[in-house]
Amino acid sequence: MIEVDQLTKRYGSLTAIEAVTFRVEPGEVLAFLGPNGAGKTTTMRILTGALPATSGHARVAGYDIDESPLEVKQRIGYLPETLPLYPEMTVTEYLRYVARIKGVARGGLRRSVDVAVERCALGQVRGRLIGNLSRGYRQRVGLAQALIHDPPVLILDEPTGGLDPKQIIEIRELIKTLAGAHTVILSTHILPEATAICQRVVIIHKGRVVAVDTPERLAAQLRGSEQVKIALRRPTEALRTAVAGLPGVLAVLPEAPAGAVRDDGATVWLIDCEQGRDVREAAARLIVGADGGLVELSAMAMSLEEVFLQLTTDAPARPDRLDDVPAAGLNDASPPRGSAQFAQQSKDTE
Numbered sequence: 001m002i003e004v005d006q007l008t009k010r011y012g013s014l015t016a017i018e019a020v021t022f023r024v025e026p027g028e029v030l031a032f033l034g035p036n037g038a039g040k041t042t043t044m045r046i047l048t049g050a051l052p053a054t055s056g057h058a059r060v061a062g063y064d065i066d067e068s069p070l071e072v073k074q075r076i077g078y079l080p081e082t083l084p085l086y087p088e089m090t091v092t093e094y095l096r097y098v099a100r101i102k103g104v105a106r107g108g109l110r111r112s113v114d115v116a117v118e119r120c121a122l123g124q125v126r127g128r129l130i131g132n133l134s135r136g137y138r139q140r141v142g143l144a145q146a147l148i149h150d151p152p153v154l155i156l157d158e159p160t161g162g163l164d165p166k167q168i169i170e171i172r173e174l175i176k177t178l179a180g181a182h183t184v185i186l187s188t189h190i191l192p193e194a195t196a197i198c199q200r201v202v203i204i205h206k207g208r209v210v211a212v213d214t215p216e217r218l219a220a221q222l223r224g225s226e227q228v229k230i231a232l233r234r235p236t237e238a239l240r241t242a243v244a245g246l247p248g249v250l251a252v253l254p255e256a257p258a259g260a261v262r263d264d265g266a267t268v269w270l271i272d273c274e275q276g277r278d279v280r281e282a283a284a285r286l287i288v289g290a291d292g293g294l295v296e297l298s299a300m301a302m303s304l305e306e307v308f309l310q311l312t313t314d315a316p317a318r319p320d321r322l323d324d325v326p327a328a329g330l331n332d333a334s335p336p337r338g339s340a341q342f343a344q345q346s347k348d349t350e
């Protein structure tokens with residue numbers, strides 16, 4: 001539905017995005033994650049036709065953004081970072097106005113406005129002046145204007161920005177209901193948001209795509225190995241050696257600080273395992289058999305937050321396997337240091 005190929009945008013000497021490449025499948029919700037200034041808004045504005053790219057191509061719903069800008073605009077609903085609202089209009093007046101601009105036929109205006117009002121739960125405030133609405137309601141009006149012509153593609157720049165936790169949940173629920181019937185790209189700083197409502201994540205850093213995948217797979221790839229946490233009351237060196245000898249176990253590490261005993265009297269071990277190897281059952285059998293006092297056993301997943309920090313800060317990356325990382329945007333010079341292994345990997349495959 002959306003294909004972005006080597007998009008680059010320069011503002012004078014400043015390169016806002018470089019060789020950004022990714023795809024969004026029909027009906028998918030894709031999160032655009034990146035720190036401030038990463039290039040999220042720039043990419044989104046190029047896709048909507050609001051800004052020309054310096055180089056590269058993109059297709060939306062089968063139309064090239066340069067060759068067929070009108071066709072593209074008709075198929076996109078865009079919620080910009082700064083809401084495009086007129087405070088002196090009522091919600092209904094404004095939505096009618098936007099619907100007309102977006103080419104909704106006169107006979108269909110009332111229905112379009114009603115549907116958008118309904119979907120965005122604006123019924124209570126439809127007669128009120130936009131300037132008098134709370135931030136959350138104004139955000140909903142912003143979403144309603146993006147949806148008004150029922151476009152197949154929605155591009156939402158920080159749709160939950162500036163909202164309180166309750167409003168954030170409401171907007172997320174709304175976006176979830178749009179998935180399937182619409183293809184959605186949204187940008188966010190809130191990592192749990194990406195996990196909660198998006199099937200895939202594009203992480204962008206300093207204008208370059210540093211990772212594209214599902215949140216779960218990103219976490220697994222970056223970790224390179226999987227970890228199991230075990231808490232036991234009667235740890236012995238012999239038991240530790242036995243666990244370390246299980247097939248698929250790479251190492252058994254004490255949780256820092258080493259040797260610390262928890263309030264419940266348990267000591268925690270972290271078992272590093274080969275990727276895709278589930279050693280929980282074998283480890284449990286061994287520990288219970290040796291009367292090790294097993295009180296907890298769980299698989300540790302790397303959170304998206306850890307993935308994000310690893311890719312977008314200068315923390316050293318784990319030099320592990322990264323077989324499945326897409327080459328998109330990774331085969332250029334000087335990626336962020338945190339993802340040096342990506343550059344190495346793509347060089348190897350070139």
Ligand SMILES: Nc1ncnc2c1ncn2[C@@H]1O[C@H](COP(=O)(O)OP(=O)(O)OP(=O)(O)O)[C@@H](O)[C@H]1O
Pocket residue numbers: 011014015016034035036037038039040041042043
């Ligand atoms: N019109 C402009 N002129 C010059 N530089 C710009 C312009 N618009 C954006 N930039 C620069 O391009 C880079 C990317 O900005 P962009 O707004 O795309 O980032 P972002 O990822 O959306 O950040 P945020 O999370 O803060 O919204 C930044 O360095 C920004 O200063």
Ligand SMILES: [Mg+2]
Pocket residue numbers: 040041042081157
């Ligand atoms: Mg932005």
